[in-house]
Amino acid sequence: MEYRIGVDIGGTKIAAGLVNEEKEIVLKKSVPTRAGENYSLVVSDIADLIQDILDESHLQAADLSGIGIGCAGASDKESGIVLFSNNLGWRDVPLVPELKKRFDVPIHIDNDANAAALGEVLAGSAKGSRSCVMITLGTGVGGGIILDGKVYDGVNHAGGEVGHTVIVSGGEMCTCGRRGCFEAYASTTALIRMAKKAATAHPESRLYQIWQENGDLNGIGIFTAYHENDQTAKDAVAEYLFYVAEGVTNLVNIFQPEKIVIGGGICAQGDVILEPVRRQLAQDVFCKEVSLPDVVQATLGNDAGIIGAAYV
Numbered sequence: 001m002e003y004r005i006g007v008d009i010g011g012t013k014i015a016a017g018l019v020n021e022e023k024e025i026v027l028k029k030s031v032p033t034r035a036g037e038n039y040s041l042v043v044s045d046i047a048d049l050i051q052d053i054l055d056e057s058h059l060q061a062a063d064l065s066g067i068g069i070g071c072a073g074a075s076d077k078e079s080g081i082v083l084f085s086n087n088l089g090w091r092d093v094p095l096v097p098e099l100k101k102r103f104d105v106p107i108h109i110d111n112d113a114n115a116a117a118l119g120e121v122l123a124g125s126a127k128g129s130r131s132c133v134m135i136t137l138g139t140g141v142g143g144g145i146i147l148d149g150k151v152y153d154g155v156n157h158a159g160g161e162v163g164h165t166v167i168v169s170g171g172e173m174c175t176c177g178r179r180g181c182f183e184a185y186a187s188t189t190a191l192i193r194m195a196k197k198a199a200t201a202h203p204e205s206r207l208y209q210i211w212q213e214n215g216d217l218n219g220i221g222i223f224t225a226y227h228e229n230d231q232t233a234k235d236a237v238a239e240y241l242f243y244v245a246e247g248v249t250n251l252v253n254i255f256q257p258e259k260i261v262i263g264g265g266i267c268a269q270g271d272v273i274l275e276p277v278r279r280q281l282a283q284d285v286f287c288k289e290v291s292l293p294d295v296v297q298a299t300l301g302n303d304a305g306i307i308g309a310a311y312v
């Protein structure tokens, strides 16, 4: 049996797993991310995590076919240096060279959203697809593009940032400093903004009541009101999904992938999210008469990032 280790470095935790050749995680461990602290501490946490997995599995580093890292931001794949990562507060961190001092095996690195997309293609909802675009709807909007079975990320490894393509010119301010990005309309942050605006206009709504009861409004509150048939919540979700579908339509027109995979906590809503997107695609995609991609829910959750990282 061939084994690899995949490491997913997130802003709050670092998760690593031993992945077998069936692309299954056979052992998984995680530690909190010491974001904002000296990078050498985080690097040593990652190395210890890998060593723990090897020890518990009675394996040596030499038994591994490789180690892969998924890290937010942009990394130079050849040198293994993390060029920048906002979540971690990193700039020019020699992550792979440092890890190579501990583990004498091939070590590769890629963006975490790209790794998640690859994970879904290898073992999840896009298994067997040659081309797929995955979007992760969370606090921001992550993107991963797989073409011919491989991650496409441009000449500088920073490509695939579909969240920062404009869908409303001059629209809402995005975290990147540009106005009207897909992320500013399709992140859960955007959904909450739209829901609060709708609730403020309709203080008689169940949505407004949930907001007041809980002291704040989040995705759970919004979908609770939605499933209680509250019209204000339904209108806010419909507005949000219109923008999600606008961005997805652009991606389909550019890439015509076999599958669009939608991930992030919100994808647990399943067809509530997917059906309106499919309907809008059927209306708006450029060559809809020829074919439309499958729009599917990501199935691996956080494991996608580990499995994909193992194979970057």
Ligand SMILES: [Zn+2]
Residues within 6 Å of the ligand: 163, 164, 165, 174, 175, 176, 177, 178, 181, 183
């Ligand atoms: Zn942006």
